[in-house]
Amino acid sequence: ELQLVESGGGLVQPGGSLRLSCAASGFIFDSYWMGWVRQAPGKGLEWVANINQHGSEKYYVDSVKGRFTISRDNAKNSVYLQMSDLRAEDAAVYYCARTGSIWDFWGQGTLVTVSS
């Protein structure tokens, strides 16, 4: 069964850092692009970042460039999102997704709250 399980969300102060993890199972992880999408409370979906199969290509939405870093460990079937200098507007549910040209499967999300 295909699974994506996010973890690492929580409450962080403005300016703080957080590392999200996404553990994948049920498919050949290193054959797929992976990415992160976020959804602020009561709002729509926003793509955040993508990474290719080998980690050699990474793309980000402008609002997180220089602050967020996507990475992956194919040996651990995991993708990560390192978030720093967090702002109130980064508060959202963060979803991990299998992306590239298919965008077919998403995890259940992890909530990030940014507040003092």
Added chain:
Amino acid sequence: DIQMTQSPSSLSASVGDRVIIICRASQGIRSDLAWYQQKPGKAPKRLIFAASSLQSGVPSRFSGSGSGTEFTLTISTLQPEDFATYYCLQHDSYPLTFGGGTKVEIK
């Protein structure tokens, strides 16, 4: 950046109605478009990929059409379980962008 304009932002419909949701891209995206359904507290679920291909397991009352800049999602006969929010996604070029969403509510 490619803007995805989704309309309407919300609609009220009855069970059995035909519902059409439109996404317009600010420039051509070939057929690199997917449609998702999202229910409260849940992750989005893909309905349509490559603009018009039905995801396995999704009822045939859902269909997608279009290419280039104009795309539609049609629900031929609305069912009670279809009340949800729907989003389009263009994955043709970065930054990838979603439509603003269409909330389908019960009339």
